[in-house]
Every structure is written in structure tokens, then in C-alpha cells.
Amino acid sequence: MMIGRAALEVSRMRRLVGRTGLVLFMAAVGLATPAIAVNTHTVVMDGTRFIPETVTVKRGDRVVWVNKDPFPHTVTAARAFDSKSIAAGDSWSYVARESGEFAYVCTLHPGMKGTLIVQ
Amino acid sequence: MRIAAAALCSALALWVPGALAQPAGPTDPQIAAIVVTANQVDIDAGKLATTKAHDKEVKAFAQQMITDHTGVNKQATELVTKLKVTPEENDTSRSIKQGGDDNLAKLKTLKGVDFDRAYIDREVTYHQTVIDALDKTLVPNAKNEELKALLIKVRPAFVAHLEHAKSIQAKMSK
Numbered sequence: 289m290m291i292g293r294a295a296l297e298v299s300r301m302r303r304l305v306g307r308t309g310l311v312l313f314m315a316a317v318g319l320a321t322p323a324i325a326v327n328t329h330t331v332v333m334d335g336t337r338f339i340p341e342t343v344t345v346k347r348g349d350r351v352v353w354v355n356k357d358p359f360p361h362t363v364t365a366a367r368a369f370d371s372k373s374i375a376a377g378d379s380w381s382y383v384a385r386e387s388g389e390f391a392y393v394c395t396l397h398p399g400m401k402g403t404l405i406v407q
Numbered sequence: 408m409r410i411a412a413a414a415l416c417s418a419l420a421l422w423v424p425g426a427l428a429q430p431a432g433p434t435d436p437q438i439a440a441i442v443v444t445a446n447q448v449d450i451d452a453g454k455l456a457t458t459k460a461h462d463k464e465v466k467a468f469a470q471q472m473i474t475d476h477t478g479v480n481k482q483a484t485e486l487v488t489k490l491k492v493t494p495e496e497n498d499t500s501r502s503i504k505q506g507g508d509d510n511l512a513k514l515k516t517l518k519g520v521d522f523d524r525a526y527i528d529r530e531v532t533y534h535q536t537v538i539d540a541l542d543k544t545l546v547p548n549a550k551n552e553e554l555k556a557l558l559i560k561v562r563p564a565f566v567a568h569l570e571h572a573k574s575i576q577a578k579m580s581k
Contacts, residue, residue, distance in 0.1 A: 336563035358478035359564065376478050396471055397567035 326350060331402065333361045333374070333394070338402035345384050346407055354379040361400065365392035432548035436495035439487045441545065442558070444500040445537055446476040446483070448507030449530075455511060456526045461519045464575055465527060472530070472568065479561050486557055499540075520579075527576050534569035538562065 327349045332339045334356040345351060353363045355374045363371040363380060368390045371380040384406040394400040433441065449472050456469035487494060494500075510529050517525050541562050549555035 335560045336567055357564070358482040358561075359475040360478075396475075397564060397571075399563070399567050399570060 328352060330354060331363075332356055333400075336361075336394075336397050336400050338394075338400065341401070342403040342405065344405040344407065347384060347387050349406075350381055350383050351404060352379050352381045360396060361394040362396055363392055363402075364395050365390040365404070368392075432544060433497060433499065434495070434548075435490075435550050435554055436492050437497040437500070438545050438549055438554065438558075439483065439492050440494035440496050440500040441503065441540070442483050443480055443494055444503045444507075445540075446480040448503055448510075449476045449533060450480070451507060452510060452514070452526065452529065452533075455514055456522075459514070459518070459522050460526065462523050462575075462579075464578075465523045468530075468571060468575060469526070471571075475564055475568070479564070483557060486553060490551060490553065492551070492554075499544075524579055527572055527579065530572040531569065531576055534565055534572060538565050538569065541565070 327346065329343050329345050329349060329351045331343055331351060331353045333353060336357060338353075343351060353361075353371065353374065355361050355376055355378055358376050360373040360375050362373055363369070363382070368386070368388075369382055369392070371382070373396070374380045384404065387406045390404045390406070392402050392404060453469040453472035453476070457466055457473065460466040460469055514522060514525055514529075541558055546555060546558050546562075549558060
């Protein structure tokens with residue numbers, strides 16, 4: 289009889305731990321979700337061009353410029369952002385916190401132009 | 408109609424033997440040698456200019472030429488190695504090398520603003536020549552698609568270099 293009661297207690301404990309574990313897991317997912325929800329946009333630098341040439345993002349989104357050319361480029365918008373030199377094969381990331389339309393260039397190859405629109 | 412057709416036939420008759428008589432364009436191994444030599448010539452001129460240039464902008468331009476053309480040559484060398492293409496020297500690559508050597512010899516005799524002017528003038532003609540060669544000879548004759556794609560990919564950078572050199576040239580002539 290005593291053994292039977294003890295077994296019942298253990299089983300109750302297991303269920304409780306199981307439920308708590310599930311709640312904790314869901315809480316963790318809930319906390320992690322906002323970080324995952326930030327959108328990341330990629331602009332490729334290839335053939336001395338920004339591809340796509342215009343990228344539209346929401347405030348708080350991240351934009352990553354990836355240099356696929358064999359030489360450096362920059363992502364430079366006057367008074368807004370400046371990556372400085374991004375070496376061949378490297379990338380530069382920027383979180384768009386200010387809304388507006390930003391025309392930018394590669395200062396090393398000034399004919400290379402792009403636009404970042406932050407809504 | 409008959410006259411037009413006859414005219415077309417005679418035009419073709421004239422054109423075909425003419426086309427056949429054209430010297431064959433460069434092969435891929437020859438194109439590889441032309442590309443590597445052309446880049447190297449500009450790297451060498453850039454190295455001299457980083458030590459001898461007077462103007463800060465000319466010096467920065469020379470440094471960028473070293474960086475960009477070294478990058479292009481690295482990628483070109485990696486590609487031809489992958490494709491197992493051995494660069495083959497030819498009249499064009501030899502003439503580019505000779506032109507580069509002559510330019511270095513001339514630049515070494517100059518100083519200050521005279522050096523800057525001569526270096527930038529040469530950069531303008533050099534980049535224009537390379538772009539013309541890409542458009543008229545190298546891209547149309549490249550057989551391997553990856554080699555052709557690399558030539559097309561680097562062309563806009565050469566155009567940017569040409570524009571940059573021209574803008575410095577314009578400032579210096581004021």
C-alpha cells in the first residue's frame with residue numbers, strides 16, 4: 289500500500305515537472321521570438337554594382353552588404369552611414385534605425401550607386 | 408527585288424572571304440596571359456606612383472589601382488588554375504609588357520607635378536585601351552564561359568578607374 293502511494297507521488301511529480309518544463313520551454317521561445325522577427329536584407333556587391341540597386345526595409349531591420357568582387361568597396365551615404373573599406377569576400381551589416389531615403393555610393397568606384405529606403 | 412538580292416549576294420561574297428582572311432582571335436590561354444600582364448603592368452605603375460606621386464589624390468588612386476588589379480589578377484589566376492589553362496604569351500601580351508616597361512622608364516625620370524601628370528595621363532589611355540580590348544577582342548573571343556564571365560564582371564571597375572583618372576586629369580589641367 290505504502291509502495292503504491294509512493295509510486296503515485298512520483299508519477300504526480302513527473303507530470304508536474306513535465307508541465308513546468310513545457311511552460312519554461314514556451315517562455316524561452318516567447319522571449320526568443322522578437323530577436324528572430326527582425327528582418328535581414330542582403331545586398332550583393334558584384335561586377336561593381338549593388339544588387340538590388342534599391343532596397344526597401346522597415347525601421348529596425350538589418351541590411352547586410354556582401355562583397356563578391358575581387359577588390360574592396362564601400363557603402364557610403366553622406367551624413368548617414370559609412371562602412372569604410374569592405375574587403376573582397378567580406379560583408380558589412382547595418383541596422384536601419386532612421387527612416388528616410390538614403391542614396392549611397394562606393395567611394396572607391398563612384399559610378400556604383402544604390403538606394404536604401406527605410407519605412 | 409532581284410537587284411536587292413544580287414546586291415546582298417555580292418556583299419556576302421565580298422564579306423565572307425574578307426572574314427576568313429581575318430587573323431584568328433586570341434585563344435583562352437592567350438587571353439589569360441593578356442589579362443594577367445595588363446593587370447601586372449598597372450600594379451607596377453601604381454607601386455612606383457605610391458612612392459613618387461606628389462598629390463595626395465594621385466597617391467590614393469595609385470594605391471587603389473594596386474589593390475583592385477591585384478584582386479582581379481588573384482581571381483583570374485585562381486580561375487585559370489581551376490580550368491587548367493596555362494597562360495600563353497603572345498604578341499599582344501608582349502606588347503603590353505613592353506608598353507608598361509617603357510612607361511616605367513619614362514616615369515622614373517620625372518618628379519612632382521610632372522610625374523603626377525604623366526602617370527595620370529597614362530592611366531587614362533591605359534584603361535581606355537583595356538576597355539576597348541575587352542569589348543572588341545577579349546570578351547568576343549573567350550571560349551570558356553567562366554573566363555568570359557570574369558572579363559564581363561571586372562569591366563565596370565575598369566570603367567570606374569577610367570572615370571576616376573579622367574576626373575583627376577581634369578583637376579590637374581585647371
